[in-house]
Amino acid sequence: MNVSAFLNSGLSSCPKYIPSWFAYDEVGCAFFNESLKKNEFYYFYKFEKSIIKEYAQEVAESATKPSSIVDLGCGNAEKTCLFLDEYLRTENSLSYIPVDICEEQLTKTSTRLTQLYKNQLVIQSMAGEYHDVIPKLLEYQGKKLILWIGGAFQNSNYPKQIKLLSLISQNMKEDERLLITVDMTQDKNTIEKAYLDPTGHHEKLYWNTLNRLNREIGTNIDMSKFVLEGEFITDDEDQKPGAMFIWLRSVTKQSFMIDTDSLKMNVELEENEKIYLNEGGGVTYKYTEKQLNYLFQQSNVEVVKRWRNQHIGMVLLKPVQN
Secondary structure (H helix, E strand, O other), X not given: OOHHHHHHHHHHOOOEEOOHHHHXXXXXXXXXXXXXXXXXXXXXXXXXXXXXXXXXHHHHHHXXXXXXXXXXXXXXXXOHHHHHHHHOOOOOOEEEEEEEOOHHHHHHHHHHHHHHHHHHEEEOOEEOOHHHHHHHHOOOOOOEEEEEOOOOOOOOOHHHHHHHHHHHXXXXXXXXXXXXXXXXXXXXXXXXXXXOOOOOOOHHHHHHHHHHHHHHHOOOOOHHHEEEEEEEEOOOOOOOOEEEEEXXXXXXXXXXXXXXXXXXEEEEEOOOOEEEOOOOOEEEEEOOHHHHHHHHHHHOEEEEEEEEOOOEEEEEEEEOOO
């Protein structure tokens, strides 16, 4: 992955942004996992785990006998294990293909699952950005179930969601399935408390964006000159989902240098100028039923089965056959 190219593009844009995945190095992944457990306002983790526990067997009955399970944005694979356990009740072994942007997290997850499942699981991990990895993993032989859970799907910007869903649909075989989980919460206060929690657990991940620039690129950014802010904003077009926008606002006019072998640039910020923490601004999207249906229509996938609880929608999808 060409990190310099992404940073150059984002910090040269108007408004400026840093891709959300940049926060997820080994340090950022640790902050995120800590927040999952300690941020009492982060409802998504608890309710997603609940819906997977309740319906994992139904998923296995609806997406039968895959030879491989692909796990996009695997993280620590805690919830993925609920599906693995279900399939391994009836299968002697499975191929498991975890995908993550953070190589260190991928190594930890693969090691832990190897110890847990031993020879029941054949693990072939892949590190990288989705648009690079998806075409490669869909070349693997055998019937696949693709999991896109844990917020990994909805944390991509909206045009990218359509592009990646379409890419998967184009490459899936007729009998293969894609399972996604999405946040269907619409209450503004609930959403904003989850991502800008009063306890401060989640914000460590966001600040890691600047910390990583200082740590790995030597930018020497003074973080006291920024404040972290955010807002849940609904889209003017009602078929498109609302998004939680997170940004770092510069409290003064300032600049910092990026000076590496592959990137040399001076980043200038005006007072109150924002650096958004994802391309397109939204770090995560929230859907209504109507918005999901529109997304699936645009992406050439159709619903096999849906499940729902108070906050989370879980949807099993298949490619539209032309």
